Amino acid sequence: MASIKDVAAQAGVSVATVSRVLNSHPSVSPDARTRVRAAVDALGYRPNAVARSLRTDQTRTLGLVISDVLNPYFTELARFVEEEARALGYSVIIGNADERPELQDHHVRTLLDRRIDGLLVSPADGDSSLMADVARGGTPMVFVDRWMPGVDVPVVRADGRDAIRDLVAHLHALGHRRLAIIAGPAATTTGNERVEAFREALRAYALTLPDVHIGQGDFQADSGRRVTERFLALPEPPEVVFAADNLMALGALDAIRAAGLRVPQDIGLAAFDDIPWFVHTDPPITAIAQPTGELGRAAVRALVDIVEGRSPQSVTLPARLVVRRSCGEPAPDRRSNR
Amino acid sequence: MASIKDVAAQAGVSVATVSRVLNSHPSVSPDARTRVRAAVDALGYRPNAVARSLRTDQTRTLGLVISDVLNPYFTELARFVEEEARALGYSVIIGNADERPELQDHHVRTLLDRRIDGLLVSPADGDSSLMADVARGGTPMVFVDRWMPGVDVPVVRADGRDAIRDLVAHLHALGHRRLAIIAGPAATTTGNERVEAFREALRAYALTLPDVHIGQGDFQADSGRRVTERFLALPEPPEVVFAADNLMALGALDAIRAAGLRVPQDIGLAAFDDIPWFVHTDPPITAIAQPTGELGRAAVRALVDIVEGRSPQSVTLPARLVVRRSCGEPAPDRRSNR
DNA sequence: CGAAGTCATGGAATCGATTACACGGATGAT
């Protein structure tokens, strides 16, 4: 593969001049410029990004560590992240943590070894002292969707509080009173937050959330299944199950169906995170949709702000309720306020 | 960030010795070894992968360019690819071509600029002279799922021929005679292959595949919708629609539902590529499942074989029919042979 | 006892770029 030396030789100039042309430095004669251009084309020369990175100490690459690629929500997020990054002239390396802290750490370390310019993380369950170290070490970093308390970096996320309130209002209006939730891992911020918001929304209707109606899930389908089986085995099973993410909702649907029950006649189901497939399930599932595109874009912008020395902003965007048929008759209006 | 020089100074040895310890070269005294190890720990030193790559001319990184990350089939494939690569000591950089040849070329170029050790590609529609150049240029390369005729690199893929034959047998047994297909882009190998296999399978039952029953899709949901609308507008609409991938099946389902028809009573639906959601759609969709995990693993192994100087193998694995309810009453046995 | 070999180690070249600095020639101001 041709190097800058070959180009210089072919064009009859020094490597410095070639480099100047490549980086469009003003101080190059038109003549030299065209000769270099010609040599570049003739040799099919492409600058070696590795060498360039070593010298300039920047890779124009961002790392994205997400908790689970198979979760359509994160896949979509990753897509938007890459899109925005590309628009800003950066590449993205994705690491899939598979909800395992040690895998997450592995990816963070590998990414750091490659001297990525910045790190976008949606932290998995469990504590990672590494993450705090990295942030303190000065690596540009932004949390997206989830974050770690005590680690001082910008957070880009959706606030589901209002949407959850709308959901509870919707369920209450349909006559449901015994509501249960399949929570995410306690150690994830989104896990906790959704339970808290749910509990608070219930309080407005003088409803409570007893412990037996809080199932401990891990954001994976299997846990949704297990928790739901336990709910169904209760002397008085809940009338509606609210899953804190889409995969657990899927598991719940499985469990309900395996028990020979029908949605929504026998039991209702709602989910956090809306995905295209929820339109096509039997029945279509009522869900809370996050503005994934905006989230991904904002996260990249915040990160690049840090990388390029501007001051970044934490961003919180609202999620919104999308009513379908999995909790009972659809409301005539999409947003039912009380 | 600490460099090898800092470690050397701290340990009171030369950088050469540090490097030897790091690469577990035998010829280092136990004493020096422990001093270096201590210095590494004390400084939290991690070797700069960029510098190392420049010197050794290998990045221990593979590039994966896939046609559409939002397609669950490819997401799953990517996951397995990363898993196997990690097991073999490689990282993976994923590029999403979004079914756009120019984006695909962009990613290939960027990946090459970063001097990845090998390239795994599932080529999108359209011709890319770049790809042929790259292969000829000696970059280790393997096609996965789809390939480009005329480009001489190993191909790892699933053969759907038998499964499609099984599908047609299943449909025929259920009494269906007017069968239509939503094809993939003509320029993709999988696009063509599936149509041909379908046509051939029909021939065994003396059925034909008229042109009006071949819809030109692009592997995206929207195209499935459009093609299906056209099918439904036919004086004699098909009794079953077979979509050549899962997203187009989704689009077809939309169109069918928008037309006020029911699956499978009014029209049947089957898809190539099985995904978890097909169990939960209304009704569950009959599909042809590819051995995604094996495909991903085999592709990485073949690529790493080339990278490390062994001779690689093309691999073809069988796909299999998974009968559900979207084409009519489920057959009692899963594989209906005539 | 001396030659040959082994082993641990350090110096320095190298990978392919970027960039500070020096230099010579042209231009412009006084």
Add this chain to the structure above:
DNA sequence: ATCATCCGTGTAATCGATTCCATGACTTCG
């Protein structure tokens, strides 16, 4: 005419590793 500027260019240092080669100490064997 003289001196300061500016412009285009090249030389060489540099980034952080790896690795060839030389060196000196020590072992081994005839």
